[in-house]
Amino acid sequence: MLRKARRSEVRLPGNGRRTGSGTAMSRRRSFTIRRAWTIVGFLTPAAIFVFVFTYYPMLSGSQMAFRNWNLNDLTNTDWVGFSNFAAVFTSPSFWTALGNSVLWVIGSLIPQFVIGFAIALLLQRKFVLRGVYQSLIFFPWAISGFLIGILFRWMFNGEFGVVNDLMLKAHLIHAPVPWLADPSSAMTAIIIANVWYGVTFFTIMILAALQSVPNELYEAAAMDGAGKARVLFNVTVPYIRTTLALTVLLRVIWIFNFPDIIYGMTGGGPAGQTDIVTTYMIKFTQEGDYGRASAVGLIVMFMLLIFASFYLMATRRGKEA
């Protein structure tokens, strides 16, 4: 009976049990003591960099959330307590943006995952010009999100866009669709652009994970008479589950925090109907209201922290089960 594969069950050649553990452990200990200061010496510059360029700006920016910090008038930057947070939570636009964020993440993530997985499975096979094809697949990841937004903005333009042109020629529509002018079609358009962009990341990560699955497992599965679907769901997926879980977690956080495409395509419009929380935050920075923008930033950070904690707990429980 074919059971789900686990990494711990795999014994690769040369990975046998260690012997002479006492000698090896003392050698490791002396290595650690001797090299500790060197490691600290090499790590310190990186730690300082991370503190100076990540944690210090984050802490410095966080205090703006509790002050009247408007770049257009910095003559009064008094502490205002939680009033910036209150203003955000009482604004209907924030809740619209939050709802859109959820739609944006789910609508982008699922197609990205499915298509990315499918392409990774195809790329795993050997075929002519596979390297060239892989490079082409990975290409979108190298382009700026904002530039992608501008490109898709023109592609989805109602009058001059190639999307309408092709659909008209294929007789799929009879009149140009004002893609970015209607709130529902604008949301669809930005999600399509994001799916195109994000498929690449899943392909890269899943392909790398697939290449780590030992052939012995497939051979054993074949001997047990498992079909392709069975192999996929009982061998491949369980083996690369950790990579899949982390990739999904990363993408949820990145997509949630990814305003570039929306900003380039619709600017959050029409009338804020395609705003996600981060484009909503950008609008405050454009108004010079860094106090409110920082408040939104902190809210986003806490929401993602809570999500990441629950997600990791859930995936760990699943793994243990």
Next chain:
Amino acid sequence: MQKLLSTAGVVGLVTVLTVTGCSSGTSGTSGANGGKVTLNMVESLTAPDRTVLLKSQIMEFEKVNPKITVNLISPPTQSADQKIQQMLQSKNGIDVLEVRDLTAGSFSTNGWLYDMTNDLHSWNGWNDLTAAAQQGGMVKDKSYFVPYGFYLTSLFYRKDLVKQAGFAGAPHSWSDVLKQATAINDPSKHMYGYAFRGAKHSDIDLAGTMIPAYIGNKLDVTNNFKMKDGSTIFSAPEARDAVNTYVQLFKKASPSSAIAWGYPEQVQGFTSGTVGFMLQSQEVIAAIDKSTVVKQDQWATTPMPVGPTGVAPRALGSAGWGVAQSSTNKADAMKLVEYLTTGARTIGFAKSNFMVPNVKSAANDPFFSTGHWAAFTAMEKDPATYPLVKEPGQVSWWTDWQQKADTDIQNLLIGKLSADTMLSGWDKYWTDKWKNAG
């Protein structure tokens, strides 16, 4: 081992200090070395051709002033103002900067700009500046920048399409525009009447142009959002009529996707021959000239459409050069500002950027009275019909207002907000702001 550690530590520390700018070197706003000065200059409305011209003028300046070197910084236009803000806030790395009417208010409020009033009054070039240029760089009676020119708005129209639609000539009023644009509009032929701007900065067309035109002579010329009686223009019944015409223009004469149109789509609409009319500033002439679809004899400019009272108030957008308060070389920085805003240089700059010049000596230049500048000349000759007014773009809440207006206008166009609710909201917004600002 110790040597290795100490080397790694020193390299790390030096790198961090260098990157974070904590070293005690000579970097800063400008460096003075052996009497030589380096001025850091930042432009905001960056464009490739304009930067080339600016660099050539700076080279001429450096020849005349051999002890001064100018380091021109050209950030992309989209993020330029934010970059300038950050540089000004850090009080480091900036001597001369491009200031716009929209940024002058906040920059001066924060004490980032040098008050050049006294320097300008003792400057030879001051008297050659037009009255608009002398006043254009002022905030609360203090001069913070010298405008190098003004952005003039005209109505661009397709002569051939107007004729084909059976009209004798260009429209004179907003109701004419609606009539002619509706007649030209034919979506089945992929032809539209008006290049409607429904996305970013849509407030310019409605709140800044159409409503003031409908208000006419009741407008306070020192603030085109205010009536002579002190109330906002949005509280006037004429504002409702203007909004109705605006919505009709969208529904009857514009592509439905124009809710998402910003500046690039407007220009693309006109240059691709898809629309008949476009309200834009003169700098788009360069783009239309390059069009392979719309030929020179097919289009022209005409003065801004008037409202029912026969008046079309016009606010000139301005930009110019200012000096940072934090600059340690203000005298040399002023030299550069004065050099760039006088004589043939400033006229050449205005010509190549299709701007209204800032100096009186340009008045007799035929360039500004012929061809596509005919609309400008016509408006200049008739100040009763086309009075100059001032837009309140220097208030610190201007960007907040623009965001609000853009969102409200899109809600109006998609039917989620009524004209009355929008106008009463705008009336309350400005009344409260003025009240709080004292």
